[in-house]
Amino acid sequence: MNENLKQICKDIRKSIINTIANAGSGHTxxxxxxxxxxxxLYFKIMQIDPNSPDWPERDRFILSKGHASPGYYCTLAKRGYFSEERLKEFDAVDSILQGHPCMLKTxxxxxxxxxxxxxxxVGIGMCLGRDKRKMDFNVYVLLGDGEMQEGQNWEAIMYAGFHKINKLIAIVDCNKVQLTGNTEAVLDLEPLTEKFQVFGWKALECDGHNISEVVKTLEGAKESSESGPVAIIAHTVKGKGVSFMEGKHQWHGKAPNEEERKQALAEIDSSK
Ligand SMILES: Cc1ncc(C[n+]2csc(CCOP(=O)(O)OP(=O)(O)O)c2C)c(N)n1
Incomplete structure (x- = not known):
């Protein structure tokens, strides 16, 4: 199973590179x-049905770091929500795949x-609405570490911890680099795990590129979230899989040119 997920990750990485290179824009x-x-999340953990995207009982997912839409769209396409051919429309005027995710179009x-x-x-709001309706789905929210500098997050973390909002799982894609540089230099977040804990959350950490660790941590989080909110600090590498992009803030929102595209695809192809 994990080997299969690994291959899917490779395919999606290539798809991200092609999608952004084709559009000439996007957050790589x-x-x-x-x-x-x-x-x-989409191939193992979440209860979803790509043939019925509005199924009321489905688990919900919010890409709070919405600029990472290419990663999101390539995953949705691979999972069967729409054809992979449509990725060529990324960021075009009136396309179903806007530069940032739009729930009315995609x-x-x-x-x-x-x-x-x-x-x-918004994830908290979904949980409150779900409970009022006596429904029973999980809500997953993916955030960036730079994004954690936004004050509204801390109001939400305080609220969810105090009110023990259950079946709410926040995942921080902690790649340590934001738009203009390293997160620790721009505005340090550490100790992030402990911060969640003192706000009343259960907080876990994992290697966000190790598939079995991600599976295990998400499964554990799902179970623990029955009694209150859970955060996962996933340690990742910005630009993962392409040597000249890894850890570089310059690749935050830049599209590869043709030569860079070819090199990136070759590296992803030959990776273990
Ligand atoms: C409210 C708001 N301010 C600024 C931006 C512009 N912006 C887009 S991405 C980004 C940096 C985000 O960093 P991080 O969350 O670490 O993202 P990642 O490294 O995961 O791409 C900024 C400042 C925005 N989209 N929204």
Whole structure:
């Protein structure tokens, strides 16, 4: 099973490179860092039905770091929400695949995002609405570590911890690099795990590129979230899989040219 997920991750990384290169725009670094998290959620953990994207009982997912839409769209396409051919429309005027996720246009997108800092609050709202309706699904929110500097997150973390919002799982794609540089230099977040804990959350850490660790941590989080909110700090590498992009803030929102595209695809292909 994990070998299969590994191959899916490789395919999605190549798809991200091609999608962004084709459009000439898109957020490369933060899409590549989130691949294993997205794949484990969509291919293993979440209760979903790509043939019925609006199924009321489905688990919900919010890409709070909405700029990583190429990673999200390539995962949704691979999972069967729409054809992979449509990835060629990424970021085009009136396309179903806008630069930032739009719930009104894209099958499988549960919440429109892009303005950082808002996804966790929306996730809490989904949980409150779910409980009022006596429904029973999980809500997953994927955030960036740079995004954790947004104040609204901390209101949401305080609220969810105090009110013991259950079946809410926040995953921080902790790639340590944001738009203009290293997160620790721009505005340090550490100790992030302990911060979640003192706000009343259970907080776990994992290697966000090790598929079996991501699976195990998400399964554990799902169980623990029956009694309150859970955060996962997933340690990742921005630009993961492409040597000249890894750890470089310059690749936060840059599209590869033809030569860079070819080199990136070759590296991903030959990776173990
Ligand atoms: C409210 C808001 N301010 C600024 C931006 C512009 N912006 C887009 S991505 C980004 C950096 C985010 O860093 P991080 O969360 O670490 O993203 P990742 O490294 O995972 O791509 C910024 C400042 C935005 N989208 N929303």
């Amino acid at each position: 670094g933060g899409s590549l860092s989130a691949v294993e998290i997205l794949v484990v 099958p499988g997108v549960d919440m429109s995002t892009g303005s950082l800092g808002q996804g966790l609050s």
